[in-house]
Amino acid sequence: MRSSHTAETGAGSEAAFTAFVYEAQSPIRRALVAGFGIDVGRDAAEEALVYAWQHWDRVSGMKNPRGYVYRVGHRMAQKMTRKENRPVVLPDVPAELNPVRVEPGLPAALSALSKRQRTVVVSVCGYGLSQADTARLLGITRSSVQRHLERGLTRLRSEMGVIIDA
């Protein structure tokens, strides 16, 4: 294991990493949470970002560090869940979000999607990433993003009994 990056790096690297975290952690984290659930997704995202910090000298020079770190996190999440093969269960809508703001059936409906559908739907609709950015993040084609998005939203609306969005 490498020695801690912190001891080797200067303020410039720290500032750059801070900027990277500010810009990239949400889409990475949210995509992993959507794909693998709240516990595994957050753990994987956190460890992937820690990994990025540990190897920031290298990661910072990549063309697509966001996609790279997502991929690291995805690997970690895969490893965490590989033997479990359990469906992703998202937590209930928190009490702070009353039913007027979020349909209580949303978590179950999201859980019913495939992992890739859920990841795309949450990345695009829940986080506002463009399809192109989502494709770059996930390392798939934009047309795949589009297909997953369409199918995911169709299924999501069906699961929730939504006919027309407000």
Next chain:
Amino acid sequence: MPDLNDQIRSYFDEIDPPFTLAELMREPRRTQHPRRIMTARAFTLTAGAAVAVLMLIGGPLLLLRGATDVDVQPLAPVVLETTTAPSTTIDPRSPREQGVVFDFTEHDLCEWFAPDEIRGFVADAYRAEGLTYPIPTELVADPPEYASPQWGCSWGAVGAIDSPSLVTFDVSFSDMSNELAEHEELIRSHPGDWGVNDLLRDGIVLLQPSDVPNVYVADPERLLFIGHIPAGEPDVDEATFDDHVGRWLGSIDRQRVQIRILNAMLEGMNWLPDTSTGTTTTTPADLPEVLHEGPYESVGYSCGDDPTTGCDGDLRLSVTSLWIGTDNPNGPKVDFIDFHMNVQTSPEGFERSDLIGDVDDPVHAELGTGIRVVQLDSPPAGLDIAGEAWMEVTISSVSAGEFATRPAARPVVTTPMTYRAPTHLDPIIVAAVDATTHLIEETVLVATTDDMMQWIVVFNQPGTYLVSGGYWIGSGAPHTLNLSFYRD
């Protein structure tokens, strides 16, 4: 009630708060799962040069292998500076025919591949593909925290994800049954709507012969393969493994692979590889008589003077949508082309099938990332087609002005696509299917130049075909799609 997007956003904002920097700028957690080397089980796997490399690397390691638990040094990400020369010759014989017997376990595989070897595979893949991008120097192995006998190990070469083609792939030796299950579910639930490249891009070409559990071959042509030995199923039959995987590795034919895989998908994955027949490759010079030829201009299909009437006889065709997408609709840069069309080769009725791309589709309308440039849904009266029909798909670059100011004009090739090599064609897949039967005979790449690519889809019987594809450009000039139809 807020719209769905707002609900999703609010929900995840609440359950998934951001990390603080203090949480991230720390040492990683240590593993609870030290890797161990286990007793080997016999498998036979090899083909050609790739396996030769395996043997060279693996042989000595086999000698070192012990039966007791051994903690090993975790695989750390490595930045490589050198390139292993690619192997270019593939022995068509199966491993058994070559007299090769090779034993391994997934855990040995973790050790066999040193970074240089992995990078050698990458170099092979890139050169085989004619890729001009820099070969990735970034390799990431499993984070050591997660390497374990249960989980196997894997390497990934992270390419330039911004590049329009090959972006990432895995060299993985582990049980990926979860991924397989997901792919199978998707494929089975949408049997006709998966292009091979969806799977390739998702990392794996899935092959699951009915009698070989969990065997994957990742893009055989690139000699990147995955031999999955699932935990709990240690007794994969050697001969079966050898025959199927080895044959695959030893008889690579890209077009046939794609066709077979497509057919396999349409058959619900219940498929065994068949290497008994070769692929018929058609060159432009061999094309039969041209029945109709014309560009699908920015307003659509034209095989006569009037682009809105389509062909007079022989074929019914409707381009339901052609999307040229960009994040900046007012700019000349085009990021992708998706096309969806119906082709009917029988005279009974016409069924339109809109998959995506309709401007009325609220999903895409609200995203606003696509520009629909073609919408034809009134095909001309058609005639039955007795023989084989050929559809030629050409994508060529055109001037931005043609799209912007002369939507009905025939595109003019003005901007060569210099970043594409002849075999650098992954982003597009042409799939022709109907709802119940796979009717595609073959999809053959027939020609490429710096500014044009052509595929031919052979329809081997009358039917209604949905042809869809996607073309990921990434960056570059605007493009248009040109379709021509032929018949024997």
